[in-house]
Amino acid sequence: xxxxxxxxxxxxxxxxxxxxxxxxxxxxxxxxxxxxxxxxxxxxxxxxxxxxxxxxxxxxxxxxxxxxxxxxxxxxxxxxxxxxxxxxxxxxxxxxxxxxxxxxxxxxxxxxxxxxxxxxxxxxxxxxxxxxxxxxxxxxxxxxxxxxxxxxxxxxxxxxxxxxxxxxxxxxxxxxxxxxxxxxxxxxxxxxxxxxxxxxxxxxxxxxxxxxxxxxxxxxxxxxxxxxxxxxxxxxxxxxxxxxxxxxxxxxxxxxxxxxxxxxxxxxxxxxxxxxxxxxxxxxxxxxxxxxxxxxxxxxxxxxxxxxxxxxxxxxxxxxxxxxxxxxxxxxxxxxxxxxxxxxxxxxxxxxxxxxxxxxxxxxxxxxxxxxxxxxxxxxxxxxxxxxxxxxxxxxxxxxxxxxxxxxxxxxxxxxxxxxxxxxxxxxxxxxxxxxxxxxxxxxxxxxxxxxxxxxxxxxxxxxxxxxxxxxxx
Numbered sequence: 001x002x003x004x005x006x007x008x009x010x011x012x013x014x015x016x017x018x019x020x021x022x023x024x025x026x027x028x029x030x031x032x033x034x035x036x037x038x039x040x041x042x043x044x045x046x047x048x049x050x051x052x053x054x055x056x057x058x059x060x061x062x063x064x065x066x067x068x069x070x071x072x073x074x075x076x077x078x079x080x081x082x083x084x085x086x087x088x089x090x091x092x093x094x095x096x097x098x099x100x101x102x103x104x105x106x107x108x109x110x111x112x113x114x115x116x117x118x119x120x121x122x123x124x125x126x127x128x129x130x131x132x133x134x135x136x137x138x139x140x141x142x143x144x145x146x147x148x149x150x151x152x153x154x155x156x157x158x159x160x161x162x163x164x165x166x167x168x169x170x171x172x173x174x175x176x177x178x179x180x181x182x183x184x185x186x187x188x189x190x191x192x193x194x195x196x197x198x199x200x201x202x203x204x205x206x207x208x209x210x211x212x213x214x215x216x217x218x219x220x221x222x223x224x225x226x227x228x229x230x231x232x233x234x235x236x237x238x239x240x241x242x243x244x245x246x247x248x249x250x251x252x253x254x255x256x257x258x259x260x261x262x263x264x265x266x267x268x269x270x271x272x273x274x275x276x277x278x279x280x281x282x283x284x285x286x287x288x289x290x291x292x293x294x295x296x297x298x299x300x301x302x303x304x305x306x307x308x309x310x311x312x313x314x315x316x317x318x319x320x321x322x323x324x325x326x327x328x329x330x331x332x333x334x335x336x337x338x339x340x341x342x343x344x345x346x347x348x349x350x351x352x353x354x355x356x357x358x359x360x361x362x363x364x365x366x367x368x369x370x371x372x373x374x375x376x377x378x379x380x381x382x383x384x385x386x387x388x389x390x391x392x393x394x395x396x397x398x399x400x401x402x403x404x405x406x407x408x409x410x411x412x413x414x415x416x417x418x419x420x421x422x423x424x425x426x427x428x429x430x431x432x433x434x435x436x437x438x439x440x441x442x443x444x445x446x447x448x449x450x451x452x453x454x455x456x457x458x459x460x461x462x463x464x465x466x467x468x469x470x471x472x473x474x
Contacts, residue, residue, distance in 0.1 A: 064078035154406050197277075209269050250270065332363060
């Protein structure tokens with residue numbers, strides 16, 4: 001009986017101890033499981049966030065605003081122009097299932113539905129154009145921001161009708177082809193000078209001066225002696241008259257000498273033509289010789305207009321080209337004439353070529369004066385169907401002319417051109433462009449400078465020789 005009671009008590013105690021131990025273990029493990037669950041959830045959330053950041057649709061690319069080919073994944077400066085690189089949001093490459101468009105990935109792989117390979121999606125057209133290389137080594141690509149900043153504008157190359165007209169000015173000058181130099185025919189003294197200053201207008205036959213010359217007196221004596229000689233002949237008399245003519249006698253003076261038999265000790269000298277006295281180099285009582293120029297007479301029956309034409313219009317110049325002259329102060333209104341002569345020299349200081357127009361005295365209503373300014377309009381031949389560009393598009397260099405041509409959105413190419421006639425604000429292009437092309441009329445100098453900068457950067461740099469000594473040998 002005692003053994004049975006003892007066995008039952010032992011079983012009951014064992015059950016109670018087991019229940020207490022199990023309860024204690026359960027109380028201990030429940031908080032720990034909650035902490036581990038929360039930690040696992042946080043880990044999953046962080047992984048999701050990390051995965052989301054790695055699979056963002058865009059990444060930052062740093063690009064030079066002037067040189068689109070200069071790109072970097074880090075901030076910095078352009079090695080060409082030293083400008084700071086600008087941050088640009090660049091879309092990542094996206095892969096999509098051709099059968100299930102909703103299946104996308106930023107990494108190559110296969111579709112989990114149909115197991116087909118994912119194919120890359122082409123980026124937007126504007127994104128490709130913004131960062132691709134120029135299509136030609138001579139082309140320049142700039143960003144839309146730079147185009148807007150420099151207000152780049154273009155115009156279309158077109159064909160039109162040109163009527164070349166050159167508006168310039170000329171000055172009135174004496175016609176030196178009608179110039180006469182007055183010299184003494186024999187050495188002697190000026191006894192009386194009738195002309196006292198330069199610029200005096202004289203008529204043909206007016207007295208210029210009187211001269212005493214021993215040679216002239218002797219020639220008259222010889223002629224009178226021959227004239228009164230019984231042995232005279234017509235040949236001798238003719239030779240005597242020619243001698244007097246060469247010494248400055250007129251036919252009227254020779255007849256007076258023959259009739260009066262009186263010698264001219266002071267021989268009067270008269271103006272050989274009507275004109276203006278210039279270069280007066282004589283005075284009363286001066287001893288002169290045949291080598292001395294006493295004065296110059298220039299006829300005013302015709303005048304010259306000398307006009308300066310810019311070098312770029314030289315192709316329009318031709319002998320007998322039509323012109324119009326205007327000088328309201330002389331009553332000259334759109335007087336029609338032609339180019340008389342084109343001077344072969346080019347004035348280096350002004351880059352102009354001089355032309356000459358002959359104008360008769362009868363064309364003027366007032367009194368012409370040397371140096372007076374005359375309006376000149378040169379009329380060129382009409383050019384039909386001429387290929388033209390705005391004059392503002394030309395980049396004029398020392399040895400060539402060029403233009404910037406738009407070859408694509410944000411892309412420009414510098415082209416050398418040959419320029420023909422320039423009329424108002426239009427320039428004829430004889431070679432280098434095609435009809436319909438677009439040339440830059442504002443901002444082209446920035447593009448030209450950029451092209452030269454790019455060329456200088458890409459050209460090989462000279463090697464600098466090392467001048468240091470090798471100290472290892474010492």
